[in-house]
Amino acid sequence: MKRTAIPRKHADSPQELVERLISGDRRAAARAITLVEKGAAPGTELMKRLYRHMGRSMVVGITGAGGSGKSSLINHMIHVLRSQGRRVGVVAVDPTSPFSGGALLGDRLRFQAHSMDEGVYIRSMASRGYLGGLARATTDVVRIIEAMGNDVVIVETLGAGQDEVDIIHVAQTCVLVLTPGMGDDIQAMKAGIMEIADIIVVNKADLDGAETCLRSLEATVHYGLAEKDADWIPRVMPTVAASARSEDVRGIEDLVDAILAHQSYLRNGTAIHEVQAKRVEQELGLVFRDEIQKVVFKGLKGTGKKRRYIRAILEGRTDPYSVVEEVLKTFLKV
Ligand SMILES: Nc1nc2c(ncn2[C@@H]2O[C@H](COP(=O)(O)OP(=O)(O)OP(=O)(O)O)[C@@H](O)[C@H]2O)c(=O)[nH]1
Numbered sequence: 506m507k508r509t510a511i512p513r514k515h516a517d518s519p520q521e522l523v524e525r526l527i528s529g530d531r532r533a534a535a536r537a538i539t540l541v542e543k544g545a546a547p548g549t550e551l552m553k554r555l556y557r558h559m560g561r562s563m564v565v566g567i568t569g570a571g572g573s574g575k576s577s578l579i580n581h582m583i584h585v586l587r588s589q590g591r592r593v594g595v596v597a598v599d600p601t602s603p604f605s606g607g608a609l610l611g612d613r614l615r616f617q618a619h620s621m622d623e624g625v626y627i628r629s630m631a632s633r634g635y636l637g638g639l640a641r642a643t644t645d646v647v648r649i650i651e652a653m654g655n656d657v658v659i660v661e662t663l664g665a666g667q668d669e670v671d672i673i674h675v676a677q678t679c680v681l682v683l684t685p686g687m688g689d690d691i692q693a694m695k696a697g698i699m700e701i702a703d704i705i706v707v708n709k710a711d712l713d714g715a716e717t718c719l720r721s722l723e724a725t726v727h728y729g730l731a732e733k734d735a736d737w738i739p740r741v742m743p744t745v746a747a748s749a750r751s752e753d754v755r756g757i758e759d760l761v762d763a764i765l766a767h768q769s770y771l772r773n774g775t776a777i778h779e780v781q782a783k784r785v786e787q788e789l790g791l792v793f794r795d796e797i798q799k800v801v802f803k804g805l806k807g808t809g810k811k812r813r814y815i816r817a818i819l820e821g822r823t824d825p826y827s828v829v830e831e832v833l834k835t836f837l838k839v
């Protein structure tokens with residue numbers, strides 16, 4: 506019996522994919538994200554085309570220790586931003602699930618209320634398993650979600666680790682989430698706070714020690730300002746993002762107001778250009794690192810050299826630094 510062939514679904518050309526994506530198509534976004542996560546040539550091709558269609562989104566980083574309440578805060582922020590008619594994208598880098606890509610259970614539950622809302626696009630990323638590294642994958646995913654036409658893109662990251670620090674540079678406005686009882690940790694990071702935070706949130710302000718924590722941070726900001734040559738004074742504010750009683754949730758509108766105020770500050774002056782330039786510099790670095798490694802490894806393939814280098818390092822005849830120096834000399838003729 507003659508079987509009717511089922512026509513294979515026509516795959517989009519890169520240009521078609523880009524066009525669907527910039528019209529806000531969610532399936533196109535999912536497809537694009539899968540492509541860049543693979544870290545191969547089609548993903549790079551897509552990003553090249555996409556780069557010309559970059560959105561005008563506000564990119565907001567929410568960073569802080571595990572369990573400080575970042576996802577809970579974002580959940581409420583989405584409500585406020587939606588009530589203002591803004592389209593919102595979220596990229597959550599989940600440190601707890603190294604192996605599961607895509608949407609993760611915890612965040613999926615936390616963000617469930619928004620799953621039927623066409624104006625909200627949420628994507629979780631595992632913390633490992635990307636060919637070009639987490640920072641590059643996240644940077645690309647943020648660009649994709651911007652290109653969809655979202656007004657605000659929120660990036661949730663744990664505030665530790667080099668990849669995480671790299672990711673923070675993507676954000677134009679950085680919100681640092683702390684909690685009462687983090688005393689020693691806060692002491693340890695005081696110097697860094699002023700460098701990264703535009704807004705400092707003391708979440709879980711329903712817990713003991715919130716007042717002390719707020720005052721101590723205000724003092725840090727006050728003294729830090731003397732050394733900082735900038736027009737923006739980092740704001741310190743309390744929030745309650747989760748509580749047994751939903752009416753106890755507070756501070757979220759103020760937080761959104763502060764983010765919008767920081768964005769106005771950036772955009773009313775020239776500061777936004779510096780922030781954008783930093784981001785492009787960051788992207789250049791990430792792409793360079795990744796592509797140079799690919800080119801070099803491709804060049805070594807089949808020559809047996811990589812194996813010889815590894816053996817020489819193991820036998821103590823050389824070290825990775827000297828090998829890289831030597832290899833780069835021949836590749837780049839420096
Ligand atoms: N008491 C109190 N608990 C809170 C508050 N905000 C969040 N929590 C709780 O803290 C826990 C962690 O909250 P999450 O929103 O998942 O924190 P997170 O920073 O996203 O955590 P990771 O993504 O794992 O780093 C949850 O059990 C929340 O219910 C708050 O304001 N007060």
Ligand SMILES: [Mg+2]
Nearest residue numbers: 575576577661
């Ligand atoms: Mg979270």
